[in-house]
Amino acid sequence: MKISLIAAVAQNGVIGRNNDLPWHLPDDIAFFKHKIRDQVAIMGRKSLEAQRGILPSLVNIAISRNYSYKVSNAIVVHDFKEAIEIAAKWTNEEIFVIGGAEIYNLAMPIATTLYLTEIHKEYEGDSYFPQFDRSNWKEFSRQNHPSDEQHEVAFDYVSYEHL
Template sequence: MRIVAIAAVADNGVIGSGEDMLWHIPADFRRFKQVTTGNTLIFGRKTHEQIGRTLPDRRIIVVTRDEDWADDSVEVAHSITEALDLAAQTPEKVCYVGGGSQIYEAAWPFLTELDITHVHQDPEGAATFPLISQREWTEISREVHEGYDFAQYRPTPEDS
C-alpha cells in the first residue's frame, strides 16, 4: 500500500491557522478530489471537524486520542499505526494522510510519497508541515502555476 501525505503548504511551512482557510485555490481542491477519490484518507479529528462534511467516494479514518469521540460517517482510530492498520485491510491501493500537523508528524516514518501543493504565500499560522529535506525526499515532478506549484516527492535513495 502506498502511504502519501497530501497537503497545501505555504512557503514558510504553514498549513493552517485554526478555523480559517488561509487560501482558496480551486485547482488545488479539484486535484485533491481527483487523486483521493476511491482511496482511503486519514485525518486528525480537528482537521476532520474543520472540513465539516463527509467527503464522498472516499474511506475516511479519523485519528483521535479521545476514546469517547465518535462520528457515524467515519472510522475512528486512536493512533496513526491503528489507522494505517485499518487502511491496510481494504483493497484501496493508496492511503492519503491529510493532516493536521500532528498527524503528518506521526505518519512521517511510514510515508512512501509526498503530494504537495506549494503555495507561494507566507501567512501566519501555528499549524505547520514537516520540513521536506532533500536528504530524505527527492522531487520527482513539479507542475508550476501562478501562485502555487504541484509537486510530488519520493524518498531519496540511501546511496545518494
C-alpha cells in the same frame, strides 16, 4: 503499499490557521479531491471536522484521543498505528494522510510519497507541515499554477518520492 501525504504548504511551512486554510485556492481543493477520490484517507479529528463532511474518499479514518468521539462519516481510532492497520485492510495500494500537523508528523517517518501544493507566499498560521530532508526525496513531478482572478497567489503542484 504507498503511504502518501497530501498538503498545501506556504513558503514558511504553514498549513493552517484556526482549523482552516489561510488561503482560497479553488483549483488546489479540486486537485486534493481528485487525488483522494475513492481512496483511503487518514486524518486527525480536527481535519475531519474542518472538511464539513465533503470528503470524496472511499474510507475516512479519523484519529482522536477522545474515546467517546463518534461520527457517521469516518471510522474513529485512537492512535496512528491503529489507523494504518485499518487502512491496510481496505487497500494494498495507496493510503492518503490528509492532516493535520500532528498526523503528518506521525506519518512522515513511513511516508513513501508527498503530494505538496507549494504556495509561493508566506502566511500567518498555527499549524505547520513537518520539516523534511529534501535530499531523501526525489521530485518526480512539478506543475505551475499562476495566480489569476480566482487564485490570489501562484503555486506549484509538486510530487516527491522517498529514496
